[in-house]
Structure formats: structure tokens, C-alpha cells
Amino acid sequence: MMKTIVIDGLGLIGGSIALAIRQQWPQYKIIGVDINHHSLTYAKEREIIDDGFAQLQNCAGKADIILLAAPVSVILKHMDQLTQMQLKPGVIITDVGSTKKQIMAKASLFIDQGIHFIGGHPMAGSHKTTITASRANLFQSAYYFLISDTLNDRPSKKAVDELQALLFGLNVKWQLVSARQHDQIVAQISHLPHILASGLVNMAQDEFRGSTLSLKLAAGGFRSLTRIASSDPDMWTDILLSNRQTLIDKIDTFNELLQHVKAAILSSDRTAIRNYFRRAKITRDSINAQASSHSPNFYDLFVNIPDRVGSVAEVTRILTEAEINLINIHILEIREEINGVLQLSFSNQNDLADAACALKQHGLSVIRGE
Amino acid sequence: MMKTIVIDGLGLIGGSIALAIRQQWPQYKIIGVDINHHSLTYAKEREIIDDGFAQLQNCAGKADIILLAAPVSVILKHMDQLTQMQLKPGVIITDVGSTKKQIMAKASLFIDQGIHFIGGHPMAGSHKTTITASRANLFQSAYYFLISDTLNDRPSKKAVDELQALLFGLNVKWQLVSARQHDQIVAQISHLPHILASGLVNMAQDEFRGSTLSLKLAAGGFRSLTRIASSDPDMWTDILLSNRQTLIDKIDTFNELLQHVKAAILSSDRTAIRNYFRRAKITRDSINAQASSHSPNFYDLFVNIPDRVGSVAEVTRILTEAEINLINIHILEIREEINGVLQLSFSNQNDLADAACALKQHGLSVIRGE
Numbered sequence: 001m002m003k004t005i006v007i008d009g010l011g012l013i014g015g016s017i018a019l020a021i022r023q024q025w026p027q028y029k030i031i032g033v034d035i036n037h038h039s040l041t042y043a044k045e046r047e048i049i050d051d052g053f054a055q056l057q058n059c060a061g062k063a064d065i066i067l068l069a070a071p072v073s074v075i076l077k078h079m080d081q082l083t084q085m086q087l088k089p090g091v092i093i094t095d096v097g098s099t100k101k102q103i104m105a106k107a108s109l110f111i112d113q114g115i116h117f118i119g120g121h122p123m124a125g126s127h128k129t130t131i132t133a134s135r136a137n138l139f140q141s142a143y144y145f146l147i148s149d150t151l152n153d154r155p156s157k158k159a160v161d162e163l164q165a166l167l168f169g170l171n172v173k174w175q176l177v178s179a180r181q182h183d184q185i186v187a188q189i190s191h192l193p194h195i196l197a198s199g200l201v202n203m204a205q206d207e208f209r210g211s212t213l214s215l216k217l218a219a220g221g222f223r224s225l226t227r228i229a230s231s232d233p234d235m236w237t238d239i240l241l242s243n244r245q246t247l248i249d250k251i252d253t254f255n256e257l258l259q260h261v262k263a264a265i266l267s268s269d270r271t272a273i274r275n276y277f278r279r280a281k282i283t284r285d286s287i288n289a290q291a292s293s294h295s296p297n298f299y300d301l302f303v304n305i306p307d308r309v310g311s312v313a314e315v316t317r318i319l320t321e322a323e324i325n326l327i328n329i330h331i332l333e334i335r336e337e338i339n340g341v342l343q344l345s346f347s348n349q350n351d352l353a354d355a356a357c358a359l360k361q362h363g364l365s366v367i368r369g370e
Numbered sequence: 371m372m373k374t375i376v377i378d379g380l381g382l383i384g385g386s387i388a389l390a391i392r393q394q395w396p397q398y399k400i401i402g403v404d405i406n407h408h409s410l411t412y413a414k415e416r417e418i419i420d421d422g423f424a425q426l427q428n429c430a431g432k433a434d435i436i437l438l439a440a441p442v443s444v445i446l447k448h449m450d451q452l453t454q455m456q457l458k459p460g461v462i463i464t465d466v467g468s469t470k471k472q473i474m475a476k477a478s479l480f481i482d483q484g485i486h487f488i489g490g491h492p493m494a495g496s497h498k499t500t501i502t503a504s505r506a507n508l509f510q511s512a513y514y515f516l517i518s519d520t521l522n523d524r525p526s527k528k529a530v531d532e533l534q535a536l537l538f539g540l541n542v543k544w545q546l547v548s549a550r551q552h553d554q555i556v557a558q559i560s561h562l563p564h565i566l567a568s569g570l571v572n573m574a575q576d577e578f579r580g581s582t583l584s585l586k587l588a589a590g591g592f593r594s595l596t597r598i599a600s601s602d603p604d605m606w607t608d609i610l611l612s613n614r615q616t617l618i619d620k621i622d623t624f625n626e627l628l629q630h631v632k633a634a635i636l637s638s639d640r641t642a643i644r645n646y647f648r649r650a651k652i653t654r655d656s657i658n659a660q661a662s663s664h665s666p667n668f669y670d671l672f673v674n675i676p677d678r679v680g681s682v683a684e685v686t687r688i689l690t691e692a693e694i695n696l697i698n699i700h701i702l703e704i705r706e707e708i709n710g711v712l713q714l715s716f717s718n719q720n721d722l723a724d725a726a727c728a729l730k731q732h733g734l735s736v737i738r739g740e
Contacts, residue, residue: 198650233647277603280568316683
């Protein structure tokens with residue numbers, strides 16, 4: 001059956017979802033909306049979309065499914081616009097906004113009109129935001145949150161089935177949470193970390209102002225900790241302002257936690273400090289352990305390699321011959337190991353298993369991953 | 371000329387320094403000291419040391435140079451012991467402790483006796499602490515701090531020349547700083563980051579207690595930010611307690627900084643939040659830029675690679691044929707790029723230049739690194 005899909009916002013996420021729908025449902029008509037005509041031209045030239053408009057008003061009425069893929073502040077504006085338009089009966093409206101409380105509050109406008117609204121958020125974990133970086137497999141094995149608040153009756157469950165069928169090609173892991181839960185989770189694992197990383201960078205810059213030492217010395221731990229401070233400032237300003245109360249609470253909680261550490265240092269409380277670090281180590285190590293089998297983004301294999309010319313080439317050659325595609329490859333902290341440990345990441349469990357088998361056949365020692 | 375070197379503490383650092391001295395000065399006698407007889411046995415069996423003792427008292431008198439390579443708390447105890455011993459005239463005592471104020475304060479005991487004391491700290495950036503991980507090139511291109519406080523007269527400058535000659539094989543970058551500067555720098559780029567990373571992990575654990583979601587969702591940014599929370603709790607407890615006042619000040623400063631962010635969020639001050647993130651991005655990006663040429667640990671080359679089976683293997687094969695040794699290899703955020711970008715790390719600028727040349731000859735596009 002033919003359907004018309006309107007994707008409002010042709011950035012990395014809108015573009016990647018369009019590509020995935022195109023692959024899965026070539027007969028569907030995909031209409032893109034973006035005020036940036038470069039994005040529209042790019043999307044049309046590469047047939048990511050069939051047709052493009054600058055304004056949602058000019059095409060929303062034709063849609064069976066409307067996917068709002070703009071920043072949260074824009075999604076909220078366009079939700080207001082949609083309530084003023086004549087939409088197809090049975091239309092499904094969904095969004096991919098980074099925070100959910102504000103959006104789900106406004107969603108009641110649709111629910112009251114008997115229009116299905118499904119709040120969503122695919123966890124791409126990407127800094128890039130332009131359509132030129134789009135790829136159908138961007139969300140491969142990633143988590144895709146659906147917001148339970150508006151999904152408690154039978155008709156809306158049918159709408160969810162329809163949306164999941166439409167987005168089947170994304171190969172995501174669906175996760176049902178409430179809007180409140182969602183905003184708590186992303187504040188904890190994404191928003192607060194961004195605030196801390198950027199704060200640490202700014203503080204280091206203040207500390208070292210005028211010195212030539214600072215940046216040269218900032219290596220290893222500091223660099224991996226502050227990597228996310230390179231993200232898009234405008235995008236993150238928007239995200240923070242859409243999750244204000246949750247983040248204010250998080251900052252307060254983190255400050256209290258730092259006050260406890262400070263008190264322990266002040267009183268030279270060795271036990272308290274050791275427990276603080278030990279507890280964190282146990283939790284963090286368990287994340288690593290999980291990552292090797294349950295990572296939302298990839299499946300990891302760990303292989304011992306001798307620290308000599310050609311050892312990495314041997315591993316990659318074996319995988320190439322076995323026609324197994326590497327998502328990522330990384331030598332773990334070689335300075336800290338007796339031998340190098342090579343971390344190989346694959347997009348699925350089968351590739352991982354095949355790789356482990358092939359490497360063992362060539363006499364390499366697989367540490368973890370099967 | 372024959373010299374006797376006593377290395378007190380056969381951990382990763384003591385062992386690695388012994389190996390580097392052995393390579394550079396095979397005729398020197400290296401005596402190891404450690405209460406752990408397993409470490410002594412391991413070091414003797416592998417001829418990392420010529421002779422081993424459990425107690426510093428039993429060998430310190432023979433030493434031309436004494437290198438204190440234990441944790442700070444132990445170094446301080448052993449400094450007291452050394453002041454009670456009969457040492458060789460002209461002996462040089464040096465240390466590799468993670469913090470310097472306490473140690474340099476105690477160093478005055480030696481200076482008063484006309485004994486040379488040189489405070490030092492090589493930045494290995496390693497979590498591992500056992501001798502089994504030792505390697506002569508552990509500090510290759512890393513920074514090695516020397517503490518200026520006791521190095522202002524001609525004789526002590528001669529002693530520094532002697533120490534630098536002894537450790538020539540480490541291939542470090544020497545950096546002169548005061549004890550106060552040193553402890554400020556490591557607090558900023560190492561100690562505070564460890565406190566923040568561990569705090570974030572502990573807070574996330576509290577947040578998600580009872581939920582199965584948490585650890586599975588903690589991917590990407592969260593994982594790289596909290597990697598250092600897996601470090602040795604005992605080692606870090608010791609480090610924190612040896613840098614108490616500096617860290618208390620750092621925690622206060624960071625709290626103030628978080629209060630400013632909180633205020634900006636409370637008042638929805640878009641400009642303040644954007645400036646906070648933008649400033650951090652500019653600084654952090656400049657660290658990346660520097661890293662490609664001035665990293666204390668390695669030299670990076672960035673290469674475009676098509677996202678297909680075998681593309682990584684081709685690059686590593688080319689490097690193997692050119693007999694260039696890779697320190698590290700990493701596909702950068704392939705989800706965020708149109709093509710994959712391969713980051714190749716080398717131990718020196720020559721290897722990097724040779725690699726860039728070899729890859730270009732094979733038609734690969736080198737983005738950055740020469």
C-alpha cells in the first residue's frame with residue numbers, strides 16, 4: 001500500500017531516517033521539509049526525498065505519517081502550526097526530539113483532536129547534524145525511545161505498530177519509557193556529562209591562561225574525558241534549555257556529591273575516598289563488561305596482539321579474507337599492557353562470532369567477546 | 371665509568387626506568403628494592419635488576435644515584451629513613467612521586483646535609499602499576515617534570531645533567547616547574563578529572579539503581595568521559611591525600627563554575643549557555659589540533675577511508691610493507707562521518723612522515739598529520 005511520509009527537518013537524523021524508509025519501503029512517497037534550501041536540493045538530487053518544501057504547511061495535509069526531526073524548540077513551534085492545519089484522518093505525528101517533557105505536554109493538543117502523537121528519540125550519539133552525514137544504518141542497534149505517556153489505549157498501540165513497521169529498516173532497539181524517565185536518563189548519561197566536560201575544559205583554560213604548558217600536557221585521561229566538549233554549542237544550548245528543571249536538580253546533586261568528596265579530603269578520610277573510587281571502578285568496569293555483549297551501538301571483540309610491526313595488519317587481513325566488516329578497531333592503552341590488546345567492533349553478534357572463530361583458527365588469542 | 375643505581379619500588383615506573391637505564395648504560399649496576407618478593411624475583415629473573423633487597427637500608431649506602439619510585443606516602447617515609455643513613459658522598463637522590471609539595475618540603479633535610487635531591491615526575495598516564503607491565507619505552511615522548519625548587523645553584527645543575535644522562539634512554543621531554551606549579555597542573559588535568567569521572571559514575575548508579583536500563587544505555591560520550599573511573603582506587607586515594615589543599619580549591623572553583631551554569635539555565639540565559647559551550651569547544655578543538663603534532667605521547671595521522679570491507683586492512687598492509695610501527699589505530703566516529711576517518715598514531719615524527727608518504731603513494735587521502 002502506498003503511503004506519504006513527511007519528514008520535517010532534513011538534518012542528519014531526518015536524512016538518515018528517510019534513507020532507511022526508502023530502502024525498506026521503496027513505494028512510499030517521502031516529502032522533505034527544511035528552510036535550508038541547500039539541504040532540500042541535496043536531498044532531492046540524491047533522491048533521499050521525492051519532493052521538498054520550505055514550509056510544513058505546504059505538505060502536511062498530504063501526510064499519512066509526519067515525522068518532526070528539527071531541534072526541540074522548532075518541533076514545539078511546528079506542533080502549534082499543525083494543530084491549525086487540516087490533516088488526513090488517522091494521520092500519525094511523531095518526533096525525534098532530544099528531550100520529551102515539553103513536547104509531550106504539547107502533544108495533548110493532538111490527543112484531544114483524536115490525532116495520534118507518538119513521542120520518540122533515537123539515540124544516535126552523534127555530534128554532526130547535517131544531512132550530508134546521513135546514512136541508512138546510522139541507528140543500527142541503537143536504542144530508540146518511545147514515550148509511553150500517550151500510548152495507553154488500543155488505537156495508539158496500533159499506531160505504534162505502524163510507526164515501527166515504517167522504521168523497521170533502522171534496526172533499532174525499541175525502548176518504552178515515560179517522558180519524565182526519558183528526560184532523567186538523558187540528563188544523567190548525556191546532558192550533565194556535557195556540562196561537566198565543557199566546564200573542565202573552561203576551567204583548565206582559565207588555570208593555564210598565559211602558559212604554553214597547558215594544552216600540550218592535556219593528554220590521555222583529560223582528552224578522553226573532554227572529547228564531547230567539541231560538540232555543537234547551539235545544539236547543546238537548545239537541549240539544556242529544553243530540560244531545565246531536571247538539569248538544575250542534577251547539578252545540585254552533583255554539587256552535593258563533590259561536597260562529600262571535599263569533606264573526605266579535608267578530614268583525610270582515607271576509607272571514604274577509597275570507597276568513592278572503588279564503587280565507581282566496580283560500576284564502570286561493569287559497563288565495559290556489558291559493552292562487549294550488550295552495547296547499544298556495536299559488538300566488541302578483544303584480541304591479544306604482539307607489539308610488533310604487522311600484528312594489526314595480520315588481524316585485519318584475516319577479517320578481510322573472511323569478508324567480515326569492521327565497524328571500529330582500537331589498540332587499547334598499549335602502554336599499559338604487556339601485549340597490545342586489540343578491540344574490534346562489529347555491527348552484529350554474527351560478525352563478532354565469525355571473527356572470533358577466524359582469528360582463533362589463525363592462532364590468535366581472543367580474550368573476550370564471544 | 372661504573373655506577374650503582376638503587377631503584378626503590380619495582381612497580382611499572384621503577385621497572386620501566388630500570389629497563390631504559392639497562393639499555394643505555396649496560397655497564398651500570400642496578401639494585402632493586404621492594405617489599406614484594408614476587409616483584410624482586412620477577413625483576414631478577416628477567417635481569418631488569420642485578421640485585422634485589424626488601425629494605426632500602428641494606429643497599430642505599432652503595433648507591434651513586436637513588437631513585438624513589440614508590441607511592442608518595444612511602445617515598446615520604448623512605449626519605450626520613452635515608453636521612454638516618456650513611457650515604458656515598460655526592461650521591462643524588464631523586465623521586466617520581468605523583469605530587470611534589472610534600473616531598474619537596476621534606477627534601478630540605480637533604481639539602482641541609484649537602485645531598486642533592488631532585489624532585490621529578492614522569493607523566494606515564496598509566497593505570498597499571500605492576501612491574502610485569504614495564505617497558506623501556508613507557509615514557510617515549512612523554513613529559514618528565516623536574517622540580518625547580520632545589521635546582522637553583524651550579525652543583526645541583528650538574529646533578530641534573532647527571533640524572534638526565536642516566537635517564538637519556540627514556541626519550542622524555544624534560545619540563546622544569548616549581549612544586550606548587552606541578553601540583554596545580556596535575557590537580558587540573560588529572561586529579562580533578564578523576565574525581566569528576568568517578569562522581570558521575572556513582573551518581574548514574576544511584577540514578578539507575580534497580581533499573582536494567584542504565585548500564586546498557588551508557589554508551590558513547592558517557593563511556594569515554596568515565597573511562598578513567600576504572601583506575602586503581604588505592605593509588606588514587608593516595609594521590610588525592612597528597613594534594614589536599616590544591617584539590618579542595620579546585621573542587622570549590624568547579625562548584626562555582628557549575629553554579630554559574632545553573633544560574634544561566636534557571637534564567638534561560640541562552641547567550642551565557644552558548645558562550646559556555648562555545649568557549650569549551652574552541653579550547654578543546656585546539657587540543658585536538660595540537661595533539662596531531664605536539665602530543666606528549668604520540669604523533670597522529672588522519673586518513674580518509676571508504677567504509678567497506680578491507681579498507682582498514684589495506685592501510686595496515688601498506689604500513690607493514692613500509693616497516694612502520696603503529697602505536698595505535700582508531701576509526702573516528704564512523705557514524706558521524708560520510709567516510710570513515712582512520713586515526714593512525716606513531717611514536718615519532720619520522721614514522722608519521724614516512725607513513726603519510728607511503729599512504730599517498732597508494733592513492734589514499736591524508737587529511738592531517740604531516
